Amino acid sequence: MTLRHAPFEESWDFSIGLKPIAPDAWLEGGENDPAGRKAPLLRDHPQVVWGEAEGSRPAQAEAAALVEAALGLQGLAAEPPPLLAAALRVSDDLVLLERRDGVWRVTAVSLSAPTFFAATDVLGRSLAEIHGPVTGFSERFLARVERIFDSLRPDLILQRRNWSVVNSPEPFTPDPAPMRAKIPQIAPEAAAEALFLRVERQTLRRLPQTGAALFTIRVWLDPLSALAADPPRLAAFARAWRAAAADFRAYKRLPLYDELVASFLRAHGESHSVNAG
Template sequence: MPYPFADGDYSLALGLAPMRGDTWLDFDEQYVPEMSEKARRLRDEYDSVFLALPGSESGQAETLELLLQHLVAFYPERFRIPDGPAGLDGSGHIENLTNGERWDTADFEDAPLDLAARLVQEDLCLMSPRGGDIYVLSAGSVCFPLRWELRDKIGLPLAAIHQPVPGYDEKLATPADLYMARLKPHRPSWRCNWNVVDSPDLYLRQSLHPQDGIDGNITQENAGTRLWIRSERQTLRKLPKSGDVLFTIRTYIRPLSVLEGFPALARGLRQALEKVPPEMRQYKNQLGIRKPLLAYLTRIGG
């Protein structure tokens, strides 16, 4: 799990860095329970967690092909394509050696991104060019959102997707659009995002966890077990055939108490929280927990 607050800094910035190809995806001990949760969301609320616009099929297919090639190259102990090299173009079967699932790619001919997301812990979003430097969200499999709804974002350009974020329009809208347009297929990148939340659920939809629903019984004594660090590792890569940009979001959740015994990390989080502007504190839903959270971090981190 990344701890991007470790240096005690906070700023509203793209924060993108070059990414090595072999670090694109991350598998850990949470794979089985998280994939089970994904499967449940897709079964019970498919139209909420997977959406795709007409015309996005080529980018979706390219995503699946790229993902399959990556999985069998870097994780042969986890995935196998029984059809051999001929199946690497997304036209065969994929076996998940961890949970025993076997998928026929032909069953996902109309929604290849759906199958791609059923193989990895990451949520997947496809951004497609619409002229100039504008990219719109054309397809997504988002099972673990942080208080936003895929149906509210599908079809929107990057700036409109991030419209609720304080300062995004003034500071990040133009740089983000330019970055997407200029991104090269051979130069993928990554960034991190983080927050402190009052629920261990990966699936934090706005309708299930409204921002005014903070538990008022959180104190500095119980904050370690009543609050959670939510960290996101996000990657961007340009798809060479379609020109779409694939955006992945890997979400990690750990109880705040994991910082006990790591005073430097606790101090880093406290210092970063103190630098978050008031309007961003409200957006991140930190106002109701700020006082006990800072007191707890001061106690364990000094």
């Protein structure tokens, strides 16, 4: 098994890490029937999966047109809302932001693979409000992120990636509590298959007509056993786990998995303490 993304090779602290990508690399795909996964979630968890603010339909329609063009399709849906229709055709989650009241706010959001949040948690909120729980975000990153949004050109698509470790293969995890409650039940020798690398591949682009911004989130999950088959990446993961900044480890709840990850690393020739400097 080969990992598609390994952001732990690059960073083990909070980082903006935005890099330009080619337009044809915008949506990665990799799923035969996104609607087959997303539609039941929309039916069973509507408040978690979808939300839109009043007045967002023009920007939604423009975002949907970009998705339609990228997929080589026409007429994503005859019924609104347009962003939801587009989201049902792609693996990515789609988040629309518009500048309102002097700040960038989420005005429409489709979530099928939320990492510990729901649509109701972000709809109508500003970048500062959304990232408030991230230690040091306001001081270290907020002003820079807002400048990126303000100055982003329509012909530029940016990408970033982040990573964490979880004990569930499910992309749909709006609430981490049920998953984390099962950690004590995991035997150390089962860590390779019970723990997963959860990678978010995110993109950001500007909509030329409305000036809105479209943020995409594509979640990839691989068991830690995938690292065992890739020694260089196993070594990179071990280094990242040991060197991760304290704030990063706390926010990602990595200490919950220290004993299990230590067992996994020892079983695969990485015998140093996961907390070593």
